[in-house]
Structures are given as structure tokens and as C-alpha cells.
Amino acid sequence: MTGVVRFGVLGCASFAWRRMLPALRAHPRTEVAAVASREPAKAARFAAEFRCAATGYDELLGRDDIDVVYLPLPLALRPRWIEAALRAGKHVLAEKPLALRPWDARRLVRLAANHGLLLRDNFLFPHHPQHAQVRELLAAGRLGRLRAFHGSFCIPPLPPHDVRYRRELGGGALLDVGVYPLRAAQLLLGGDIRVVGASLLVDDRRGVDVAGQALLVTKDGVLATIGFGFEHSYECSYSLHGTAAAARLDRAYTPPADWRPVLRIEDEAVPLEPADQIAAAVGSFADAVLAGRSARHPAEARWCAHAVRTVELAEQVREMAITGGWRVA
Ligand SMILES: NC(=O)c1ccc[n+]([C@@H]2O[C@H](COP(=O)([O-])OP(=O)(O)OC[C@H]3O[C@@H](n4cnc5c(N)ncnc54)[C@H](OP(=O)(O)O)[C@@H]3O)[C@@H](O)[C@H]2O)c1
Structure with a gap:
């Protein structure tokens, strides 16, 4: 090469x-x-x-x-x-x-x-350095003992023929936008997290979910709630709630390259550096190829394990969800 x-x-x-x-x-x-x-x-x-x-x-x-x-x-x-x-x-x-x-x-x-x-x-989004800074904040104990995570990715309705509305193509909000806060919860709270409650709002005509929420919990008892959907005003954020303070990050999953992130810790606004997460993702993949890595490399195996776990958690959300009785007019 x-x-x-x-x-x-x-x-x-x-x-x-x-x-x-x-x-x-x-x-x-x-x-x-x-x-x-x-x-x-x-x-x-x-x-x-x-x-x-x-x-x-x-x-x-x-x-x-x-x-x-x-x-x-x-x-x-x-x-x-x-x-x-x-x-x-x-x-x-x-x-x-x-x-x-x-x-x-x-x-x-x-x-x-x-x-x-x-x-x-x-x-x-995992390629944006803002999340490493959040992890450092947690490790330094700035929030005290972590008790809860809340993540949301909600967007306004898509054009009617969008592939995300087509059941036969694997459409639906959970697997398109819901997976972002699920993955963020995995990365920030650790892989040992499971779904204990969920609901999905299903568009009966199309046969796909268009909104949902889920409650997850870690082995240590940290609670995570996630919200997602195609029927909402835009929201793309997560917050972490500890015994001493809470922190919140907006545009958490899709910040443009020139977006100046601000981490809000209680009343303090901490400015973070902008970053181009798409360029970082592309560069990281290219570097892994050039280094001769495969899915067996420890860092790649970790990424793959997270990728599999995201699909497992999404399946748990689907299984837990109460879909009967929910209808979109
Ligand atoms: N990572 C991210 O941040 C991010 C953000 C947005 C979207 N995405 C992902 O990008 C993907 C594409 O999204 P998009 O909005 O760009 O959708 P899109 O324009 O509809 O693209 C989907 C493509 O799939 C191909 N395709 C093959 N078989 C198809 C079929 N039976 N029906 C429809 N399309 C078929 C088509 O390519 P040909 O017609 O050329 O064959 C089509 O252009 C989605 O999977 C989405 O999850 C990722």
C-alpha cells in the first residue's frame, strides 16, 4: 500500500x-x-x-x-x-x-x-474530543458520584419517501437516531448496561417506530434514560447527573466542524475546542488500515464489541417496548 x-x-x-x-x-x-x-x-x-x-x-x-x-x-x-x-x-x-x-x-x-x-x-461522534473531556471530568470527580445519564436524539419529520420510513429496509427511529444515545450511554457508563423499560410509538400505516424512550441501568445502579424520534423539534444532547453537580452537552452527536462546543456544568459554561469528527473518523480508519490492523486488534475488537452491544441494546429496547395501543393518526 x-x-x-x-x-x-x-x-x-x-x-x-x-x-x-x-x-x-x-x-x-x-x-x-x-x-x-x-x-x-x-x-x-x-x-x-x-x-x-x-x-x-x-x-x-x-x-x-x-x-x-x-x-x-x-x-x-x-x-x-x-x-x-x-x-x-x-x-x-x-x-x-x-x-x-x-x-x-x-x-x-x-x-x-x-x-x-x-x-x-x-x-x-466518538471521534470528537469533546467526549474524552467529559470522561476526564467524570474521572476527576467534578460531578461527584454519577447517578444518572440522559441522552436524546430527536429530529423533525423526514420527507415521506425517506428510507427510514420503510419497514422492509429496516426503517424506524430506534435504529436510526435512538442508537446514538444508546451508544453514548455505553461509552460513558461502560458496556455493562441493560435495558429495564422501554416504549415505542409506532406509525401503524408504515409499520415503523417513529419515537421512543428507554430506561437502562448499569451494574452499579447508574440509571440512563434515552429519548429519540422523527416527530420532534431538534434535540441532540446528553446530560450527566452526579451527587455534586450536573453537566450537559448540546449538539453532542452531530456537531458541524466549526461548532464551538460548550460543556455546561451547573451555571458554568466551559468552552471546548471545535473538531471535524468526520475527518477524524476517516483518518482513524485510514490509519488503522495503514497500520495493518484487523478486527482482531484489541482497539478494533473493542469497537466491534461496542458495535454488537449497540444492536443488542436496541433489540432489548424493542422487546421491552409496549407497542400495542400506540398509534399515529
Ligand atoms: N453516520 C452518520 O452520521 C449518518 C448520518 C446520516 C445518515 N447516515 C446513514 O447513511 C445512510 C444513507 O442515508 P441517506 O439519507 O443518505 O439515504 P439515501 O440517500 O436514501 O441513501 C441510501 C442509498 O442506498 C442505496 N440503496 C440500495 N438499495 C436500496 C433500496 N432498495 N432502496 C433505497 N435505497 C437503496 C441507494 O443507492 P443507489 O441508488 O445508488 O444504489 C441509496 O442512495 C443511512 O443508512 C443512514 O443511517 C449516517
């Missing part, structure tokens, strides 16, 4: 156009070699913009100028194509979460490890 990691993109998704492809083009250690679409004209439009080859899904996996497949496909399609990419010998950066069901996520992680390849779910 030359010191530059070559990406192929499976699916000409809007998020790829708006965020991931510009980041891959801009980063000094990554380049875009090819994009694939079910529609040749769409692939050609993306290829012209990002100066790369245009191809189909199977053809992209057969190319030998691609080291990594970035996969922004709807959730229900991810396992099949993650597996195909790994079997074609490519590292995989897949949109989050990895799969609808925990057994499928575990299977994919095993496959990556057995093939000596990398597999990450593309949660971007």
Missing part, C-alpha cells in the same frame, strides 16, 4: 454525497477510487463530482484498486453487502448500526476477524 487508502462507495446515498465523499476526497491519506449505484446515471453523476470510476455493486467488489468499502445502504441491506465486501477481501466501514439483529452483527464481526480485515460501524 502506498500510504493512501483507496475507498469504494457502495450506494450513491445522499449522506455520502453531502458528508462522507467530501471528507474522503479532502483527507490526505484517503482517496475515492469508485462509486457504485443500482442506477448507472446516478453513479456517473457521483463519479463526475468526485473524479472516480462509476460502477455497479458487484463490479465494485471485484475491483483490485479498492482497499475499503464504505457502505451507506439502508439497514436491512447492510449485512448482505458487508458480508460480500469482506468475502471480496475489502475492509468495511458500514453505516450504523451494523445489522438489525444481534446474531447478524456478531456473525459479521467474526467474519471480519477470520478474514484479517477491519470492520467498523460509522458512528462519527
Whole structure:
């Protein structure tokens, strides 16, 4: 390898156009070699913009100028194509979460490890240094003994034909936005956390959940509540509540690169440094490839374990949820 990691993109998704492809083009250690679409004209439009080859899904996996497949496909399609990419010998950066069901996520992680390849779910927010600063605050005892976490990711209704409203593609708010506060709770409270209560608001017409809440608890008795949905004014935050103080972070999961984060600890506003979490995520993946890592590397195995746990927790939320009787008009 030359010191530059070559990406192929499976699916000409809007998020790829708006965020991931510009980041891959801009980063000094990554380049875009090819994009694939079910529609040749769409692939050609993306290829012209990002100066790369245009191809189909199977053809992209057969190319030998691609080291990594970035996969922004709807959730229900991810396992099949993650597996195909790994079997074609490519590292995989897949949109989050990895799969609808925990057994499928575990299977994919095993496959990556057995093939000596990398597999990450593309949660971007853990790459922003603001969360490390929150962890330092906790470790230093600024909040006293931690008693509770609350995380929310809520957005206004999406366009009616959005893939997130399509049941057959794995749509729904829990697996699209609910997984962010779930993952934040995992990262800040530790993996030993389980779901003890949940409710989902199901849009009966579409057959997908559009809002929900869950209550989780750690082994040490720290309580976590999460809220999520597609039917709300925008909220993207978490707060931590200790015996001595509470801290709150807004725009916690999707801060733009120029966003100046502020950590609020009681009445004090602590300014934090802005950071480009997409560039950081892309750079971190490229560095892992260049370092010859696979899913067996301890840091990668940890990321994979978190990725699997997110899918397990989401399944626990679904199982706990009382869906009967809730209807959207
Ligand atoms: N990590 C993050 O921060 C973040 C943020 C936003 C979104 N995302 C993720 O990015 C992914 C794409 O979201 P988006 O808003 O960009 O959606 P989108 O524009 O609808 O993209 C989905 C793509 O999947 C491909 N696809 C393959 N089979 C399909 C099918 N049967 N129906 C529909 N599409 C199909 C399509 O590509 P072709 O037509 O080219 O084949 C389509 O462009 C989602 O999985 C979402 O979770 C991640």
C-alpha cells in the first residue's frame, strides 16, 4: 500500500454525497477510487463530482484498486453487502448500526476477524474530543458520584419517501437516531448496561417506530434514560447527573466542524475546542488500515464489541417496548 487508502462507495446515498465523499476526497491519506449505484446515471453523476470510476455493486467488489468499502445502504441491506465486501477481501466501514439483529452483527464481526480485515460501524461522534473531556471530568470527580445519564436524539419529520420510513429496509427511529444515545450511554457508563423499560410509538400505516424512550441501568445502579424520534423539534444532547453537580452537552452527536462546543456544568459554561469528527473518523480508519490492523486488534475488537452491544441494546429496547395501543393518526 502506498500510504493512501483507496475507498469504494457502495450506494450513491445522499449522506455520502453531502458528508462522507467530501471528507474522503479532502483527507490526505484517503482517496475515492469508485462509486457504485443500482442506477448507472446516478453513479456517473457521483463519479463526475468526485473524479472516480462509476460502477455497479458487484463490479465494485471485484475491483483490485479498492482497499475499503464504505457502505451507506439502508439497514436491512447492510449485512448482505458487508458480508460480500469482506468475502471480496475489502475492509468495511458500514453505516450504523451494523445489522438489525444481534446474531447478524456478531456473525459479521467474526467474519471480519477470520478474514484479517477491519470492520467498523460509522458512528462519527466518538471521534470528537469533546467526549474524552467529559470522561476526564467524570474521572476527576467534578460531578461527584454519577447517578444518572440522559441522552436524546430527536429530529423533525423526514420527507415521506425517506428510507427510514420503510419497514422492509429496516426503517424506524430506534435504529436510526435512538442508537446514538444508546451508544453514548455505553461509552460513558461502560458496556455493562441493560435495558429495564422501554416504549415505542409506532406509525401503524408504515409499520415503523417513529419515537421512543428507554430506561437502562448499569451494574452499579447508574440509571440512563434515552429519548429519540422523527416527530420532534431538534434535540441532540446528553446530560450527566452526579451527587455534586450536573453537566450537559448540546449538539453532542452531530456537531458541524466549526461548532464551538460548550460543556455546561451547573451555571458554568466551559468552552471546548471545535473538531471535524468526520475527518477524524476517516483518518482513524485510514490509519488503522495503514497500520495493518484487523478486527482482531484489541482497539478494533473493542469497537466491534461496542458495535454488537449497540444492536443488542436496541433489540432489548424493542422487546421491552409496549407497542400495542400506540398509534399515529
Ligand atoms: N453516520 C452518520 O452520521 C449518518 C448520518 C446520516 C445518515 N447516515 C446513514 O447513511 C445512510 C444513507 O442515508 P441517506 O439519507 O443518505 O439515504 P439515501 O440517500 O436514501 O441513501 C441510501 C442509498 O442506498 C442505496 N440503496 C440500495 N438499495 C436500496 C433500496 N432498495 N432502496 C433505497 N435505497 C437503496 C441507494 O443507492 P443507489 O441508488 O445508488 O444504489 C441509496 O442512495 C443511512 O443508512 C443512514 O443511517 C449516517
